[in-house]
Amino acid sequence: MEYYRQVLKQDYEKRLAKNNAFSIRSYSRYLNIPQSTLLGVLNNKRDLPLRYVDLLINKMELAPSEKGLFEKSVRLSKQNLKEIGSVKIDNSDERVFDEQIDFDIISSWKYLAFLNLFKLTDNQFDPENFSKRLGISVQEVEKLKSDLLLREYIQERDGRYFRSNTKFSSTQDIKSKALKYAHLDILDLAKDKIDSVDIEDRFYSSTIFPVKKEKIVQAKKIIREFRDKLSDFLSDNPSDEVYNLSVQLFPLTENKE
Numbered sequence: 001m002e003y004y005r006q007v008l009k010q011d012y013e014k015r016l017a018k019n020n021a022f023s024i025r026s027y028s029r030y031l032n033i034p035q036s037t038l039l040g041v042l043n044n045k046r047d048l049p050l051r052y053v054d055l056l057i058n059k060m061e062l063a064p065s066e067k068g069l070f071e072k073s074v075r076l077s078k079q080n081l082k083e084i085g086s087v088k089i090d091n092s093d094e095r096v097f098d099e100q101i102d103f104d105i106i107s108s109w110k111y112l113a114f115l116n117l118f119k120l121t122d123n124q125f126d127p128e129n130f131s132k133r134l135g136i137s138v139q140e141v142e143k144l145k146s147d148l149l150l151r152e153y154i155q156e157r158d159g160r161y162f163r164s165n166t167k168f169s170s171t172q173d174i175k176s177k178a179l180k181y182a183h184l185d186i187l188d189l190a191k192d193k194i195d196s197v198d199i200e201d202r203f204y205s206s207t208i209f210p211v212k213k214e215k216i217v218q219a220k221k222i223i224r225e226f227r228d229k230l231s232d233f234l235s236d237n238p239s240d241e242v243y244n245l246s247v248q249l250f251p252l253t254e255n256k257e
Helices: 003-018 024-031 035-042 050-059 064-078 099-107 109-120 127-134 138-150 177-196 213-234
Strands: 094-096 154-157 160-163 167-169
Touching: 003 024, 003 035, 003 064, 003 138, 024 035, 024 050, 050 064, 099 109, 099 138, 099 177, 109 127, 109 138, 109 160, 109 177, 127 138, 138 154
Parallel strands: 094 167
Antiparallel strands: 154 160
């Protein structure tokens, strides 16, 4: 089912849960679209006309990160393509995040930590355990699961959850507001962990040295290779914790030219 149909269906079910008398007719009046059109969309009998996209986005009060995804989903359905959040298991082992669609997933450490936690739990989902392990509320855990299921980053089979891809990646050396927020989020987390995690279980290190600027591009490549090598080394099966590795390389001096 396309993303926009799922969003519509969930929005209706949420309103129905608050008011048992809230019928499809009531919903169509609220959205200001014909009842026959709404029924056809919800029952997967017809696509949503593009002229209703902006109206529905405003009526459902979608978050900024969801607006682009909703519109793109409608447009892709018009091209008879089902690429939003499509599972690429047979085509590729790696899925690249799309900032327009996955802004919230990219900008918070919690989504990737959630995905990796499945590897520690034999793909079993226990909200209370996930809440305890990640240090967040059960409600937030449920939201992470719903968001990832909706975009098919995870799949449910017989009560167990599986990642749709083994690896996930983002763009490199391209300005990204989502990645900027992600790095700031991790830096804030690192400040907390330096006090709350025993020194035996963490490693903080920094060094200051002179640099020949023309080697920065090569330095980035070396850092990425080291990051991947260390990740492979530490990720035994089974693993027992989810860790974050952060590396910052930036100038302390300013070029006044």
